[in-house]
Amino acid sequence: MSVQQVPAQFGHFEILGPIGRGGMAEVFKARVTDGPYRGRIVALKRLLPEYAKNEQYLDLFVSEADLSRMLKHPNIVEVLESGAIGDQWYMAMDYIDGRDLGAILNRCRERQILLPIDFALFLVQKLLEALDAAHKAVGPNGAPLHLVHCDVSPSNLFISKVGEIKLGDFGIAKVRAVDPTKRNGIWGKVHYASPELLRGGDVLPQADIWAAAVVLYELLTLCRPYTGESIEEIGKDILKADAPQVTWLRPEVPEAVERVLQMALHPDPEQRFHDAGTFALSLQPLYNELIGTPLAIAAVVRGLFGA
Numbered sequence: 001m002s003v004q005q006v007p008a009q010f011g012h013f014e015i016l017g018p019i020g021r022g023g024m025a026e027v028f029k030a031r032v033t034d035g036p037y038r039g040r041i042v043a044l045k046r047l048l049p050e051y052a053k054n055e056q057y058l059d060l061f062v063s064e065a066d067l068s069r070m071l072k073h074p075n076i077v078e079v080l081e082s083g084a085i086g087d088q089w090y091m092a093m094d095y096i097d098g099r100d101l102g103a104i105l106n107r108c109r110e111r112q113i114l115l116p117i118d119f120a121l122f123l124v125q126k127l128l129e130a131l132d133a134a135h136k137a138v139g140p141n142g143a144p145l146h147l148v149h150c151d152v153s154p155s156n157l158f159i160s161k162v163g164e165i166k167l168g169d170f171g172i173a174k175v176r177a178v179d180p181t182k183r184n185g186i187w188g189k190v191h192y193a194s195p196e197l198l199r200g201g202d203v204l205p206q207a208d209i210w211a212a213a214v215v216l217y218e219l220l221t222l223c224r225p226y227t228g229e230s231i232e233e234i235g236k237d238i239l240k241a242d243a244p245q246v247t248w249l250r251p252e253v254p255e256a257v258e259r260v261l262q263m264a265l266h267p268d269p270e271q272r273f274h275d276a277g278t279f280a281l282s283l284q285p286l287y288n289e290l291i292g293t294p295l296a297i298a299a300v301v302r303g304l305f306g307a
Helices: 055-069 101-111 117-135 173-178 206-221 231-240 255-264 276-286 294-305
Strands: 013-021 025-032 041-047 079-085 088-094 098-100 157-160 165-167
Touching (some): 013 041, 041 055, 101 157, 117 276, 117 294, 157 294, 206 276
Antiparallel strands (some): 098 157
16 A cells, blocks of 8 residues: 555554655554654654565564664664554654754755754764664563664754754664674665675674765765765775865864774774764864754754744
């Protein structure tokens, strides 16, 4: 059934309208009509019917829901419940009334507006705090999940109209939680893939640290550090590890920020920050906490897209 044909009621959810549709799922804005979350507005993600009988896709969907429900952090999209209604699998998540960072960057490029440096540093600090929590998460038995997101990118970071910052889409990460050293190619977006992922190396938290640094570079300059006309060309540029310095593109960026970025983008994962929390702490003294705030984030989003 397409997004346009979906019925107004789905179990104990009232469908309010479509949000989007991806490769294997569709997402709706919905209101919970019964149960502990009655009255709450949620993002309702449903596995497309054509994949519901495919064991592989069903396992991916269910695993994503199970894993996401174990992650509790103010900067991670929370999965409130999941299951099946009839033969339709779903998960109900935080509804973020705002935009993803990819849309914000695209609007800035259209208008040729550079984002405030404090905005960029504050936003990425919150992203790193979310990643640190995910990397250190444990399962119900207390054992580490060995979780690596593997798809950190602007399109998976959501900014609400009131300045909330939420990392979402752990659909790739749950595969890595099963086997943190699994080597089977690139799962996320190639622009944000670390050199070791491109080489088929071990999947470790440093891959997410690299991706977060690429996001910071893009926030500061509106440019990606590694480019090309094809996936292969982008991959070769990443492996060269010779991105233009941020201060060449935006001279007002402090040298201290440049040094932090160079460490986080080091081609050798062992030379990067030990963990995402350390990277986050390194950013904290580099921005004005009176400017880099949720209210400032909200004002930027409203300014770019309207109320």
